[in-house]
Amino acid sequence: MRRKAGTIQFSARQLERSDAELVRSCRKGDQAAWDLLVERYQRLIYAVPRRAGLSEEQAADVFQEVFLTLLQKIDEIEQPDKIRSWMVTTAKFKTWGIIRGSKGFYSPETEEEMEAEMASIVDKSPLADELLVELEEQHLIRAALEKLEERCRTILSMIYLRDTAASYLEVGAAIGVGETSISPMRSRCLKKLEKILSG
């Protein structure tokens, strides 16, 4: 997937165990590494079919199929550090298979074959590259939030990750500080988050 000009680059280096390390550990049969890969990418991969309009059940099928394909091909993946892109592309392709009314799933051998298949599809609007960039960036922000100290994580989550943003009064009560302290704390936490994202 090509990143459009004008979008902001985030670094994936924030992650404690890199994707490449996890893939290498999986190749040696490390179940804990596999579990970590699943936890790291479950929301991102599930979000791709959901944002394309598939039902929860269909999206769960896509999610399962992506990881099944990953397991089948884990010894062949030439660039383990690009696993995120590979998984998103695979999720995109399998989502399209359902949207187009395909029976069952077709698993192409290579990413090039997937892209060629995708290129043959005329209407790609539900899964435009911009949307996939957005989902990937949100994934990286969630991962960066996990690296913040708990107080910052609570502040930013309550203000920005809820359907209805919590008031400063509510946030202050949650972390045990006065309402007036929240605004400067929020700014500092945002800067810390940005620093993590910059790698």
Place this chain on the structure above:
Amino acid sequence: MSDSNEKRLEHIVRRMQQDTAVDPPAEARLFVKNLFRSRAVEPKTSAIRRLVAAITMELAPNKAAFGERSGSASAVRQMLFEAGDAAIDLRIEPVGKSFRVRGQVLGIEFSGAAATLTASGRVTITEVNDSGGFVFEKVPADEYAFAISSPTDEISIESLTIK
């Protein structure tokens, strides 16, 4: 703060506010984590016992078992499989245009394990309860592979026709 930093922070905030992603259903996550079990235990070939179940009895729908009164016949197709010391009792019942597949594994402890039905690239998973029972709802007619696996044992039925 520079304009570019300010824009970057605004971008991060906007992305968080737009974030509606949620975790996949628990059973899907359980299935995906369990997928790795066969690979994870490969180096320890003696650690997991793999058994292929063979059918020992099948009672077709609307047929009474030998010696039973005809009044006991039902629409449920019943099959009994054996694998080593274990047995699997499977019952397939038409519900509308699809089927309910329920069963019980006996002889080996599988409580909390994953039971899977796989066909045409589709994988359906359900959890085995404390009594060894499991149920798959809304199963379309197809040719399936069935498997039930725990950290120490795996029993598979290589071909299960549901129709």
